[in-house]
Amino acid sequence: MQHPAATPDIDRAATRRPGATPELSVIIPTFNEAGNVRAITQALESALSGIRFELVFVDDDSTDGTRDILAELADTRGNLRVIHRVGRRGLATAVTEGMLSTTAPYLAVIDADLQHDERVLPDMLALLTSGEADLVVGSRYTAGGGIGDWDANRARVSTAATRLARLITSADLTDPMSGFFAISRPAFYSAVRDLSGQGYKILLDIAASAKQPLRIRELPYQFRTRQAGESKLDTLIIWEYLLLLVDKIIGHIVPARFLSFMFIGGLGVFVHMAVLGSLVALGEPSFLWAQALATLTAMVFNFFVNNMLTYRDRRLRGFIGLSRGLLTFVLACSVGAIANVGIADYLFDDALYNWFSAGLAGIAVGVVWNYAATSVFTWRAR
Incomplete structure (x- = not known):
C-alpha cells in the first residue's frame, strides 16, 4: 500500500x-x-x-x-x-x-x-x-x-x-x-x-x-x-x-442526518398515538379532529427535536426563525402525508401489493419527501 x-x-x-x-x-x-x-x-x-x-x-x-x-x-x-x-x-x-x-x-x-x-x-x-x-x-x-x-x-x-x-x-x-x-x-x-x-x-x-x-x-x-x-x-x-x-x-450508503430524521419521526409516531389515545379516551372531540390534533402535535414535536438534534448546525433561533421554520415544516410534511396516502392507496388497488407492502411503500415515499423538502425549505444550508 x-x-x-x-x-x-x-x-x-x-x-x-x-x-x-x-x-x-x-x-x-x-x-x-x-x-x-x-x-x-x-x-x-x-x-x-x-x-x-x-x-x-x-x-x-x-x-x-x-x-x-x-x-x-x-x-x-x-x-x-x-x-x-x-x-x-x-x-x-x-x-x-x-x-x-x-x-x-x-x-x-x-x-x-x-x-x-x-x-x-x-x-x-x-x-x-x-x-x-x-x-x-x-x-x-x-x-x-x-x-x-x-x-x-x-x-x-x-x-x-x-x-x-x-x-x-x-x-x-x-x-x-x-x-x-x-x-x-x-x-x-x-x-x-x-x-x-x-x-x-x-x-x-x-x-x-x-x-x-x-x-x-x-x-x-x-x-x-x-x-x-x-x-x-x-x-x-x-x-x-x-x-x-x-x-x-x-454514511456512504445512507446519510447519518437522514437516519436521525427517521429516528425522530419514529418517536413522533409514539407522540401521535399518545395524543390520539388520550383524546379518544376523553370522548372529545370527534375522532377526525382528534386525529388532526394528534398529527399536528406530532409534527410540532418532530420539528423542534429535529431542530435541536438533526439540524443542530443549522439550528433555527428566535421567534421569527422558529415560526417560519415550523410553518414550512408543517406544509412540507402535509404534502408528504398526502403522498404517503396516495401512493399506498394506488399500490393497494394493484393486485400485486398487499396492505402491508403498500403501506410501507407509502411511508417510504413520505419520509424521503419530508426529509428532502425540509432540508431545502426549512433548514436550508446557507
Whole structure:
C-alpha cells in the first residue's frame, strides 16, 4: 500500500518550499469567546516566537463582541485573520474552513479557551517539518498528560467515547477525542474530501477519512481550566458524536442526518398515538379532529427535536426563525402525508401489493419527501 506521501497528489517537498507564506497556520474556532481571544493571541505569540506563523480565527457569529476584539487585534498584526460564518455552526466545519482558507504547509488546531497548552506547538511543528509524522496530537492520556480537574462522570464519558472511536479508525491514538493537534497540508488534503463535518471531533474525522494510514505521533499535555466564558459542551454533544460514528460507518450508503430524521419521526409516531389515545379516551372531540390534533402535535414535536438534534448546525433561533421554520415544516410534511396516502392507496388497488407492502411503500415515499423538502425549505444550508 502506498503511503500518502507517495501518492501523485501529495507532494511532501511542497511543504518545505521557502517563501513569504507562513510556515504554520493556527486555526482557532470561536463562539462567544470575548474573554479569551486576547489571552490566547498573546499566548500563541509567545509560544511561537521565532516561527513564521499566522492565526486564523473562525467565528460562528458570536454575539458577545468577540469579533470586535479580534478586529482590534488584527489592526495591529499582519498575521491575524478572521473568518465570520453566518447561518451555520459547528467546530468540525469551522476548522475545515479555516484550514482551507490558508496555504500554509502546516496546520494546527487549538481552542480559544486556553485549556490546551500552546507551548507544545513548536514540538508538534518540529515533528512535522522533520518528516517524522504527518499528524501530531496533543494527548491527555499518553504518559505525562492529564485531564486536569475533570469530574468522574466527564472522565467516564471521554473514556467510553475513546473506545467507540475504534469502530471507525484503527489509528494508533490514545486520545482520538483531542481537539489539539497539528497536521501537514498533504495529510489534511488526503482526508478533506471525505470528512463528514458531523459534530466537533474533527481529529477523529480526519483519522478515519485519510486515504492511507497517517504517521501519527502524540505529545502529552495537561488539560487546563477554562479561563473565561462558558463551555460549549453539553449533553447534545453525545448525539453529535454518535452521528459522526454512524456517518463514518454507513454514511456512504445512507446519510447519518437522514437516519436521525427517521429516528425522530419514529418517536413522533409514539407522540401521535399518545395524543390520539388520550383524546379518544376523553370522548372529545370527534375522532377526525382528534386525529388532526394528534398529527399536528406530532409534527410540532418532530420539528423542534429535529431542530435541536438533526439540524443542530443549522439550528433555527428566535421567534421569527422558529415560526417560519415550523410553518414550512408543517406544509412540507402535509404534502408528504398526502403522498404517503396516495401512493399506498394506488399500490393497494394493484393486485400485486398487499396492505402491508403498500403501506410501507407509502411511508417510504413520505419520509424521503419530508426529509428532502425540509432540508431545502426549512433548514436550508446557507
